[in-house]
Amino acid sequence: MPSIQYREAIRQALAEELTNDPNVVVMGEEVAQFDGAYKVTEGLLEKFGPKRIVDTPISEAGFIGMGVGASMLGIRPVIELMFWSFYSVAFDQILNNAANIRYMSGGQIQCPIVIRGPANGGTNVGATHSHTPENVLASHPGVKVVVPATPYDAKGLLKSAIRDNDPVMFLENTLLYGDRGEVPAEEYLVPLGTADIKREGSDLTIVSYGRPVLQSLTAANLLQKEHNISAEIVDLRSIRPLDMDSVLASVRKTHRVLIVEEQKPFCGVGAQLAFMIQGEAFDELDAPVARLTNIDAPSIYSPPVEAEQLPNPQRILRAALGLLR
């Protein structure tokens, strides 16, 4: 199986869906001539031409709103946000228009749009460029939210997202773009709303998504090697829809849960997960649900300190040991 970068996996998904469906359009800042700020869309302009690969001005509200309007007439825009952090200037378009238009029209209008781009900290760019809005987005019925951690998942999920008839928010990670992973040469899809057990274990369950899944894998290996503790890792992959059955199955197996998310703690995805786990598997728990998040403050610039503000293998390790104490 070929090993390709995360960014290449996304590019393959885009190229395949551009080929499959003439109504798919890729647009965003620097996606065409510049080949993408993070080179995700490299070569697509040359292959598909300027009608399909469209450079936009710096007008997130304008071009996301435009994408929503175009999707109502059957176009399938895949819109790149250079950083998901810029969602805030397009908030009205995403949450009032994309999320609500189907509902407010009594189901008459569909909005098959995908908005994708990186959402992560850890790159020392300060608070304005380090937002991870999956929790904010997922709290709005009408949108779907996906956060892939590996090249395989990124490709399969993006293809599903582009074919989806509902608006899908697709959150990538600049620190993962260069990661390599095995991706089949033949076509495949990963359905939204299906979690993946990234590591089997028996002593505790780590529920995570995005880059912290990979950090949790590192921590799990350390737990095994240094403490003889066996951690199971459930990668949600999709926040909404949410594969709660896989989470609960793992809880029933290990009876201890640590949620790891690159997110501020208040009203995060972990808060919702913990609520559901205690409500639906209370008798299975041998300890309160534990959670590891960012240290609760705007993202700090200072490079060595930012690494400590975010989840990292050592913090995950300590949190896991605390849960098992």
Place this chain on the structure above:
Amino acid sequence: MPVPLALNKKPSAAADHTARTGTGKPDHSGAPVNSALSPAQKVELYRRMVRIRRFEERSLRAYQAKKIGGFLHLYIGQEAVAVGCCSLMGKDDHVITAYRDHGHAIAVGMELNPLMAELYGKATGCSKGKGGSMHFFDPTRNYWGGHGIVGGQVPLGVGLAYALKYKGLKGACMTFMGDGAVNQGVVHESYNLAALWELPVVFVIENNGYSMGTSQARSTAGELGKRAEAYDMAWGVCEGHDLYEVRASMAGFLELARAKSKPSIVEIRTYRYRGHSVADPDNTYRAKQEVEEYRRTKDPIQVFQNGLVAEKALDAALAERIDAEARAEADLAAEFAEASPFPDASDIQKDVYWEADNPSQRKSGGRLFFD
């Protein structure tokens, strides 16, 4: 049909068609787009304006009787704008507007029953009781709402135009907004995108003089339409109380969009008789005499009626009958709404996700709802 050019110093309004009558008032009845109308078609346009007004008056009474909740932004006084513009629609032309949306809905041909039922929050409403007054939609008539946030619908209109151009359709999207919307940032982003990519959109600013309770003089620097010049777009101004003038002016801008895929901005000067919404007591920011003066001299229905009578397309008896029919139709719509069922609580989670409503075609797993 003459096409207005992008003018750099003055509006490219319907000057081509303007003749002066003996009274000194411009007469647009002879504009090609108007002289092409049969008497019956003219009467139909008149009827449509009357139906809008009687619908709105009936809805106000229902609101006062507490049959309707939330907001109710009445269009009374502005009828010639929606009817004039929408009467020019071809099969690939589209409309989107803001929250003062009842007039456009009727102008594109929506029936009164589902509109009134929507106001009553009933399951038979055009949006199944899920949208309310500000959120009327009918994609089958190319009517895309009905949007609650000032200016928020404007990029959607650009997107509809983008889709038309992408698909190679020779249509235009009339993107309506109020005078208050012109100061929203996303409106300028939309202007830029439309001009940059030469999208077939006509931005129609319905200037009723007040963004809620703040007059144009207190809210907006410069001329509303003139902002088009910064984006090298054609623009125009026309008087919205004269249905013929609205049609004469808009026809050229629509053709510019359809034939050359060029966007434009048209400011249509109009006036609302009622407050911003029914919650606005309308006693703080304008004088009663101002409303009365407009109603007396520029009421769009009366002006068009006078014109049609002079043309002998309409007489007093027919006008009276149209009015009586419109009142009866509005009353029947209220009865229909009253008799209709509310949505069931089990309907709350329908129409949220396409996938949830089409379970046999669902591809994703997991939970979509979190009760």
